[in-house]
């Protein structure tokens with residue numbers, strides 16, 4: 001399976017040659033900034049299967065768990081593309097809006113629902129977690 005995607009302006013492009021490990025919708029407070037008020041949808045891949053072209057900026061932050069996070073975005077158009085935790089360098093999370101084929105990104109679970117606003121639209125057919133799920137293998 002080959003998955004491709006890009007930022008809004010096209011300066012950053014990527015190609016993944018692996019199956020998604022999991023897909024999640026995230027309503028954590030930070031994702032609401034990135035998602036312009038809504039959640040983010042993220043597809044997890046093995047990081048050794050992705051090839052990225054173009055220059056990314058990196059926003060580094062420390063999660064409540066103590067994990068150091070890197071959120072990478074296009075410095076030209078501002079599109080958020082990737083998220084990585086230093087503690088799990090074998091995984092990369094791709095922002096689903098950047099995928100050429102978004103159909104592969106239907107969330108398997110919605111996480112951090114406790115931080116969602118009261119008007120959030122949550123798919124009743126998707127399982128929910130109030131907070132952080134355990135990390136994928």
Ligand SMILES: [Zn+2]
Pocket residue numbers: 007008009010011012074075076077078079
């Ligand atoms: Zn761009």
Ligand SMILES: [Zn+2]
Pocket residue numbers: 026027028029030031040112
């Ligand atoms: Zn989040």
